[in-house]
Structures are given as structure tokens and as C-alpha cells.
Amino acid sequence: MTPELMEQGHERLEKTRAPAPQQESGDRRAGYARVHEPGTLDVTHGRILYLEDVCVSFDGFRAINKLSLDIAPGELRCIIGPNGAGKTTMMDIVTGKTRPDSGQVFFGSTIDLLRHNEAEIAAMGLGRKFQKPTVFEPLTVFENLELALSGPRGVAAALWHRLSGEQHDRLAEVLTLIQLSEERQRPAGLLSHGQKQWLEIGMLLIQDPKLLLLDEPVAGMTDQETERTAELFLTLKGKHTLIVVEHDMGFVGRIAEKVTVLCEGSVLAEGSLAQVQADERVIEVYLGR
Numbered sequence: 001m002t003p004e005l006m007e008q009g010h011e012r013l014e015k016t017r018a019p020a021p022q023q024e025s026g027d028r029r030a031g032y033a034r035v036h037e038p039g040t041l042d043v044t045h046g047r048i049l050y051l052e053d054v055c056v057s058f059d060g061f062r063a064i065n066k067l068s069l070d071i072a073p074g075e076l077r078c079i080i081g082p083n084g085a086g087k088t089t090m091m092d093i094v095t096g097k098t099r100p101d102s103g104q105v106f107f108g109s110t111i112d113l114l115r116h117n118e119a120e121i122a123a124m125g126l127g128r129k130f131q132k133p134t135v136f137e138p139l140t141v142f143e144n145l146e147l148a149l150s151g152p153r154g155v156a157a158a159l160w161h162r163l164s165g166e167q168h169d170r171l172a173e174v175l176t177l178i179q180l181s182e183e184r185q186r187p188a189g190l191l192s193h194g195q196k197q198w199l200e201i202g203m204l205l206i207q208d209p210k211l212l213l214l215d216e217p218v219a220g221m222t223d224q225e226t227e228r229t230a231e232l233f234l235t236l237k238g239k240h241t242l243i244v245v246e247h248d249m250g251f252v253g254r255i256a257e258k259v260t261v262l263c264e265g266s267v268l269a270e271g272s273l274a275q276v277q278a279d280e281r282v283i284e285v286y287l288g289r
């Protein structure tokens with residue numbers, strides 16, 4: 001959820017349901033914003049995201065150390081690694097939340113992300129989902145998606161704007177994708193944890209992101225919810241590019257093509273899950289813990 005969307009949602013709640021208390025299910029504001037225009041993303045060279053020799057230090061501690069990554073359009077890449085490996089910091093760099101000390105970060109072949117701020121990066125079609133769901137709990141599932149769709153028109157427009165047939169179709173399509181069609185009129189606060197996560201993913205999808213960064217999407221989910229999330233991600237890959245940071249190896253095994261293992265801010269190993277699981281260095285630092 002973006003700060004702007006959060007603000008819009010709160011204003012909307014005040015107007016429609018005052019004096020109901022404001023609620024949100026998560027406590028961390030996400031660094032993405034609406035996708036205003038798709039921008040001129042050039043993926044003709046077979047890459048949608050490219051990091052080279054990226055370094056970041058916090059108070060002298062090298063959290064990201066010459067990190068290089070190359071993600072192809074439509075790929076579903078899983079990033080794993082022990083606590084403190086730099087996974088969150090890597091996503092902070094890509095989304096413009098943290099500036100690296102050195103290195104390159106490109107979206108497609110031509111967009112230098114280090115020249116853009118968080119809102120601009122989000123507007124280019126780069127969506128981020130934090131671990132905790134942040135949806136507007138008193139609003140219905142449909143209203144949450146409608147608000148995400150309302151984009152730059154603002155709260156008043158979101159309140160009074162009549163959806164076009166195309167927008168209705170898009171909402172219905174996303175509701176089906178996230179398997180919440182039957183819950184469309186339910187307040188989001190009454191959804192299960194997994195359903196809230198899907199709703200937030202739906203709020204990103206409705207903006208048609210090119211690249212989605214998802215931080216531990218199945219943490220706290222039931223086995224059934226985890227399986228449904230795997231199905232959703234497998235459906236999304238190809239159309240969208242997904243980078244999934246996850247500790248749940250069962251889930252990673254279910255969805256992964258290529259897995260990148262981060263350790264101490266660098267890529268330790270890359271390959272299929274079976275390949276990295278068989279890598280002695282990985283076993284030592286991570287899987288064998």
C-alpha cells in the first residue's frame with residue numbers, strides 16, 4: 001500500500017463511514033505507488049532487471065557486497081538466503097528506498113533506476129508487496145480494488161467515478177485470479193490472512209505492474225492458502241515478472257525455476273532448487289542450519 005493510497009483510503013473512510021476508527025491490517029508502509037503510465041521499458045535485450053556490483057553499507061557494515069542479478073522478462077525468480085543475507089535491502093535498492101553506495105541498477109536496458117525516486121520507480125510499473133498485508137479493513141474487497149484502480153484521480157474521483165465497462169471487466173478478472181469473487185462485498189477485515197495477502201496482490205495486479213517484488217508472501221498462510229498462492233504465481237509468470245523472497249522451501253520448490261541464494265550481501269549460488277540445495281556452500285551457510 002502506498003502512502004498516497006493509504007491517505008486516500010483514510011480520507012474515503014472518513015467521508016463514508018465517519019466516525020468509524022481507522023484501521024489497517026499491516027503496519028509497514030510499502031514503497032510502491034500507482035502505475036500512472038507504463039513508461040518506455042525496453043526488454044529487447046532479454047532482461048527486465050539488472051544489478052551489477054551493487055554495494056551498500058550501513059554504519060560501516062557492508063549489507064550488500066558487489067551484488068549482481070539479471071532477471072529476464074516473465075521470469076519467476078526466487079531469492080532465498082539466511083537472515084541478514086541482504087534480501088530486503090536488495091528490494092529496497094530496486095524500489096528506490098535505499099540508495100546504493102556504488103553499482104548499477106537498470107530496469108530494462110535503458111532505465112537507470114538510480115536516477116529515480118520511489119514514486120517514479122513505482123509509476124514505471126514496479127510493484128512491491130511487503131510481508132504484512134496492508135488493506136483497508138473496513139472497505140469491501142471490491143472497494144479496495146476500486147481504490148487501487150482509481151489511480152491518480154484521487155479520493156473524490158474514487159468516490160464518484162463510475163467504472164467503465166473495461167474497468168469492471170478488469171476488476172472481475174483480478175477478483176477471479178485472486179479467488180475472491182465470492183468475497184467481493186465482504187469487508188477486507190473479515191478475510192483470512194491468506195485472503196488479505198491475495199487482495200493486496202490483486203491491488204497491485206490491477207495496476208498491471210511489469211515487475212512484482214514479493215517479500216515472504218506465504219508467511220503465516222495455511223497449507224491450502226500456500227498451495228493456492230503457488231497456483232496464482234504460476235499463473236502470473238510470463239505475463240508479469242516476479243521476484244519472490246521466501247523462506248518456505250516447500251513453496252519455493254513448488255514455484256521456482258531459478259533460485260538465487262544470497263549470503264552476506266552477495267550471490268552465493270544460482271540454479272534450480274535441487275542444484276542450490278546440493279551446493280556445499282549453500283548447505284553450510286543456509287540449508288544445513
Ligand SMILES: Nc1ncnc2c1ncn2[C@@H]1O[C@H](COP(=O)(O)OP(=O)(O)OP(=O)(O)O)[C@@H](O)[C@H]1O
Nearest residue numbers: 058059061063081082083084085086087088089090
Ligand atoms: N537501515 C539499516 N541500518 C543498519 N543495518 C541495516 C539496515 N538495514 C539492514 N541492515 C543490516 O543489513 C543486513 C541485511 O539485512 P536485510 O534485512 O536486507 O536481510 P534479509 O536477508 O532480508 O534478512 P531476513 O531474512 O531476516 O529478512 C542485516 O545485517 C541488517 O541488520
